[in-house]
Amino acid sequence: MIQPETIAAFLAAFPAAVHSEFRGQTRVVVPVGSLIEALTFLKNKRKFDLLVDVTAVDYLNYRDADHRYGLVYLLAAVDTSERITVRTFVDDPTPTVPSVVPLWEGANWMEREVWDMFGIRFEGHPDLRRILLPEEFTAHPLRKDYPLQGRGERHNFPVLHRAEG
């Protein structure tokens, strides 16, 4: 549960942010341009010292969606047990957001996973490589326009026979 003065201070600092509540969970949507400032504010001024998760959503063909990708940052404050969800939106052709590794070291692998699965670039990331899929993989499979059964990746292997064993 978030304290009222936290969200009041955040909205005073970032008037462009859209604030909503659902069953005690607080969510703010900020423009991608002020994402780093918002997260820095939450970390330094409001003690959100724990980055719980960084993930993304692909809104391709989603009804009433204005943007292609939604970035989701889940923050928690260990001292005050506050939690907040910070969201932002990016679009094709080169979805790019600034990396938050300078703020939270633990964002390193999370952002690599988002890059691997969605192809969203994180500028300033120290080591933006694939983390789950093999290096030679070319697609980003959690995008909605990627076919569920793949593009033949799972069949591009040599076949071993008895006689060659």
Next chain:
Amino acid sequence: MAISVPENVVVSRLDSLASWCRKNSLWPMPFATACCGIELMATGASRHDLARFGAEVFRFSPRQCDLMIVAGRVVMKMLPVLQRIWQQMHEPKWCISMGACASTGGVFDTYSVVQGIDRFIPVDMYVPGCPPRPEQLIQAIIDLQDKVQHEGTITGREFGTRSRQQTKRALVDLPIITLPWGMAPAPQGIREN
């Protein structure tokens, strides 16, 4: 003139003798990647006691094994590892595909999961089930022992035929599913499955 042998001498074919030795001393390589691996462990544990059939020595080095038990789904990132381990095992060697996922991909019909390991390595026995009971795995090992006894040769001549493996690979082109809300179809010219 018949050759007389003493009563304590048994005459047999060398192939049969070698196969008898091999079938009663299978050393499994546990390639356990999912829940089938739990049943594989249960098979080797005291309750089901795979030692009764001479196959209780699970070794984690492929150099010391001659029976690969692939227990669980194999993802495309793991398949080169599987093939490398298979190639590192000594001849003669056999393979059991344990469970629905290893045999067909099971419910994991996604881009990352191999749809049956028999498309890429030879398989001798398939064990159905999700996961199979230990009794089913033991039955597969007993059947494999029968196969080794009946087909085995001391020089491994039965492994020399490529065609046996190739006819088993019946790849079926699955239809491309287009979803009703207009999801982008897969690009043409690329094999879907």
